[in-house]
Amino acid sequence: MTAYAASPMTDRGPAGTMGRAVPGDDAWRDGRLLPSSPAPGYSGHRARYGPLPTPSLAALIAATSAVSLVGRGGAGFPVSRKLSALADAGRPPVLIVNWCEGDPTAVKDEALAHRSPHLVLDGVLALAGAARARRLIIACRAGSATAGRVGAAVAQRPEAGRCEVLSVPPRLVASEASSLVSLASGGGARPLGRLAPIWERGVDGAPTMVLNAETSAQLAVLAMLGPAGFATVGDPGEPGTAVLSVSGRVARPGTYEIPTGTAIGIPLLAAGAPGSGWALVGGLAGRWVEVERLGRTAFSGAALQAAGLSRGVGSIVVLGDGCLLVETAGILGYLARESAGRCGPCMFGLPAIAADLAALVAGDPAAPERLRRRLPVIDGRGGCAHPDGAVALAGSALAALSGPLRGHLDAHLRGGPCGARPVLSLGGS
Amino acid sequence: MDAQVLWYVSRATGVVSLVLLTAVMVLGMATSGRAGSPAAATSGVAPAPAAPSRFGPSRFGLSRAGVHRLHREMSLVALVFLVVHIASALVDGYVGLNLLDVFVPFGADYSPLWIGFGAVAVDLLLAVGVSSLLRSRIPRPVWRGIHLTAYAMWPLAVLHTAFTAGGDMASLWMQLVVAANVVAVVAAALRWRRRDQHPDALARRAGDLRHLAGNVR
Amino acid sequence: MARTATDLTLQWNPIDCRAFGLCAEELPEGIVLDEWGYPLLAAGPIPVRLLRRARAAAAACPVLALKLVARSRSAS
Known part of the structure; x- marks a missing residue:
């Protein structure tokens, strides 16, 4: 994708060597x-x-x-x-x-x-x-x-x-x-x-x-x-490369190393991702974004942040014809099962919001309100960042479902499950 | 001062100390569980209480926090009565005790066994009191271990009362007081012994179990 | 000028907390319990008028999951 040409430089200070010449480029x-x-x-x-x-x-x-x-x-x-x-x-x-x-x-x-x-x-x-x-x-x-x-x-x-x-x-x-x-x-x-x-x-x-x-x-x-x-490659503000995992409904899932600042559409294209639909960026604690918009976003901390995303663990899950609500409910169930069981907000909060999302999939009209009340109560109160990630994911799903996916949410509220199968197969210990 | 007065003071404050220690024990057992805490009444996906102004059932007309505070404050009052009980017995001199006998058991000239039980109880009480004052500075398991010796302290105090107060024990009111104390503590202990079924306790035990399973896989 | 806020704040340890709920009884102005019985603390420094009761709330915790700390320490 890019020539990783380096200009070997020597910066030998008294305290040690840095950037010694490498044998050939x-x-x-x-x-x-x-x-x-x-x-x-x-x-x-x-x-x-x-x-x-x-x-x-x-x-x-x-x-x-x-x-x-x-x-x-x-x-x-x-x-x-x-x-x-x-x-x-x-x-x-x-x-x-x-x-x-x-x-x-x-x-x-x-x-x-x-x-x-x-x-x-x-x-x-x-x-x-x-x-x-x-x-x-x-x-x-x-x-x-x-x-x-x-x-x-x-x-x-x-x-x-x-x-x-x-x-x-x-x-x-x-x-x-x-x-x-x-x-x-x-x-x-x-x-x-x-x-x-x-x-x-x-x-x-x-x-x-x-x-x-x-x-x-x-x-x-x-x-x-x-x-x-x-810094010879990548975005000048945050140079170098990054390793990106692309999975989900793509033809060629795998890891791609890209210079920072690369438009995310390029690795998505390399992986054979569809040009529309939704993707989860940053891992299970990540954010949902429309693939079209994601494709135009540069992979750098600043550009991701401006798009309301974050690098997270450097993964993208492409949803394809999957259902964002079903997927989120599945992930939250997994995150709840994976709780270390050490603090109350995680032991009780995650199963509660996982149940809320499952209820939403089944068409419970009171579920969005319960989620909106519970998410801020759980956020930031765990013994580690695990519940925060679950809250971020649920919040992101709720934003998508009350925005661009309003129609799909309404269909769930009228008729219950949409029949979409989860893209991620998550076990649990 | 009239020696008789001191002897009466010692006997009276001794009984009052026992009654107060009994009350401290009962109050302590009442707060050690979580039966009255808000989440205990509900479990699973319960609706959120709207900014509760009152938390759980009260005991003795007090909030649970009030019971907790009374437990701590009454223990100090009991300590004061105990000091008077011991000091008056020492000064009175009728039973020929010295300061050493207060802390070192089974060396007293008079009734060494039963006075000795009192001395052990005093030692344990001091340990419980001092460790509680330093609670924020010592590891919780250490504090808890010391605090649990109160369950040994109290029966010793009862035996000390019953068998050193020979003459008084012949009276019905004294028998009734000791019996009532024993009944109160046994009842509270039976209630305290019930397994903690608070959702937090259950979830924690389940989490520990799951964690162990994760290690062997 | 009388200070209205202390430079102290309550610090909650969610791992130690066993949902006894005594803290919220001692300081209902600054602590409410969530639906599972764990405390939600008011943000910011403790007002001078509530300091005594904030101390009582910390002291009431049977497992010492609530502490009164200087704000600079908890800010990290």
């Missing part, structure tokens, strides 16, 4: 994170990308700030601020790579494990050296193909002894940041709450940073290319 002509032909093994990876970068923490903070790198796990938090918090804490931190692919609409963690596992490991290892990390934890979903690939990749590395591979229960909220902290501290994989920030007191009481696998890979690319090399 070949490594970056293909996808940055998802090359079409993966490097064979660890030695192949090193031959293609050169030695592991050894930047200083200060250089990483400056570089992530210069390219406005944001976390790719869903919250979209600026990486430079997370790194600054580690620097401010002044104690050896614990680093966790979140390679769990919690959200069932995303497959990018699996794609990274398949095609660039060593790039992901390079990122966190470079950071571990820079921040003098006391523990380095690679969290993968127990029994997944990703876990197998990651385990094999770690075993090939000279740093294998430094990396702890953490097996995470296959549940959605088990891969929430504080759940990982709890699991890594010897507790259960359930959220700890939002009152004590993990970057101050996380695993074993040490400052802790959780990096999404893609974020770690982006960090590796940034450390190898330097800010200027990193």
Whole structure:
């Protein structure tokens, strides 16, 4: 889609190296994170990308700030601020790579494990050296193909002894940041709450940073290319690339790496998505948007925000001839079943709004009013962001159904279920 | 001062202390469950109460929060009576107690076993009181563990009352007072022992169970 | 000039909260319970006139899920 030409630059400060020259531009002509032909093994990876970068923490903070790198796990938090918090804490931190692919609409963690596992490991290892990390934890979903690939990749590395591979229960909220902290501290994989920030007191009481696998890979690319090399592609305000999972009623579901700022219509076209209908952007905690409008939207934080969307976990589910209401009800049922069961607003609020949506599918005229009353009561009151995501999704569905899809909602209210089958097949633990 | 007066003071404040401690126990058990909390009456998809002005059934004409406060405040009053009971017994000197006997059990010259029960009760009461004052600074399981020793403290206090008040126990009113105290606490304890069926408790137990299942899969 | 607002606010821990509901009895002006019995707190600093009762609300919680904290601490 784009030539990932880099201008190898050298920015050797006294505290470490950043953006050392790479052996030829070949490594970056293909996808940055998802090359079409993966490097064979660890030695192949090193031959293609050169030695592991050894930047200083200060250089990483400056570089992530210069390219406005944001976390790719869903919250979209600026990486430079997370790194600054580690620097401010002044104690050896614990680093966790979140390679769990919690959200069932995303497959990018699996794609990274398949095609660039060593790039992901390079990122966190470079950071571990820079921040003098006391523990380095690679969290993968127990029994997944990703876990197998990651385990094999770690075993090939000279740093294998430094990396702890953490097996995470296959549940959605088990891969929430504080759940990982709890699991890594010897507790259960359930959220700890939002009152004590993990970057101050996380695993074993040490400052802790959780990096999404893609974020770690982006960090590796940034450390190898330097800010200027990193910014040769993408939107100038937020340069680089992003990995997008496209699924649903499309001909070619999969992961696509695009330069930021690319019109989303292009990967949709590549995936063979229909030109109309609705799509869910950002994962199960995402927002509904009309495909036509989405196609014109650029994939960058600012453009998505202007369109009332957010990057979330970088996934798009195309609805096609599916029903937005049926789909939302199905997702909310799943989110309610996936509650960690630790706080009241989630334990009771999510089943209640899931029931409201199911009632709406069946044509209950009182359901919209119940939802409008309940959503603000649940929003922001959970022990983690899980209920907030459910509220956002339900709110987005309600907005679509009282706006462009008013007619379809009326049909439900008159005649009950419309017969559409869910696009996503969500299990539940 | 007339020694007889002190002896009467000690006996009277002893009985009052027991009655107050009984009341504190009953009030504590009344607030420890959630039977009166708003959500307990309903479950599942219940309509939202419109800004409730009154929360749940009252007990003894008080709100649940009022009962809770009375539990804490009455425990301080009981402590005052207990201090007078002990101090007057020490100063009176009739039974030859010293300060050590108040805290260290089974060393008293007079009725060492029953006075000793009183001493153990005093120790437990102090532990419960001090830990409650520091409640916000100690881990909740620690506080709760100490607080539950009140259930050992109270029977010891009853035995201490029944068997040191030898002469008084011969009177019907004293027998009635002790019996009434025992009945009150046993009744409250039976009610307290009922399993917590609040929706929050049930959902939490279900969540724990599901979490364990998720770990073994 | 008399201050009408303190720099304190109530901080609720949803994971610790067991829906006892005592807080709402102590401070109905600032706390109502949702349909499941969990507290909804009024936003903003606690007014001086309600400070005593806000303290009582925090003290009433059997599981210490409600705390009075400085506003700067809870703002993060």
